[in-house]
Amino acid sequence: MPIWMGHLAEREGEWEKAAGHGFLACLESVEAALWLIAGGRQAQALVQFQSAVEVALKAFLNRIDPTLAVEAGSTDGRTIKFKKAVGKVADRLPWVAGWTGRLGDLFDLRNEVAHRGSNGATEGRYAECIATVAFPFLGEFLRQKPHELSLENAMTPDIRRELQVADKVCEKLCQGSLPVGPYVLYTVGLATRYAWVDWPRPEHRPGVLSSRNDDFELAEQARKYLPAAWGDEVVENHLCAICCGVNLFVHVRHVAEPERRLIPLAARCPKCGLEIDDEDRYLAEHHVRPFPPEVVDRYFKDLPR
């Protein structure tokens, strides 16, 4: 049973509530976007996320007055353009005005993809725009009265966690003036696949151990292929945030001051196949679950003097 099953009722309740408030198309676009991320189609995921934002804005206007979202003089019910919808919503919700520039960027980027296809040179921008604009904006917008929806509850807890991880990684990269790479959404895709797809589990692949109980043997195999550069700076047997396997290998950097800390740099999970490399800056740091204090103590105790 997937680990998020306990939240299924919560999720379904949120979807029903959304449908009642006219936001079904918004949630469906977000869900489609998550599948596109899981399949490595981030540019197309951006198109879906922009669509989710647009229908949400128009659903909001429509509830206030059904003529607000319709183009003036339109005889066939054609709705207003995206940027106009943002302006009209901002007239009623002043905080939305602070997002106007970023939502405009989302729309322009979406247009580039929709009309000319994706561009390898700007791949990181799709991921960044999803993680730092579309997802956080939608979350905040859907929380508004009178609909008071939770985008977070509408997905599984693990997927929402990884979207927040991606947002934090982008923030760290931005602070360091480093470019954002598509890798920031890697764990979002992994969490989506893990939540909904039960095949192929690593142990079912040909040539891989067949017994489900042989997790530790699987870990032994994985240990042999850890990058040599990790050396002894490895924490073993940690909990994987994707599959809850208990054999996660984490490459760490230790910091003694002002307090003893282990900063994750990279990670490998023999059970679900998670692979975060050292080049994926800040992803392991934000994705890997915190180490228990006794693990940190033991690591420092074992350090060569």
Ligand SMILES: [Zn+2]
């Ligand atoms: Zn795992």
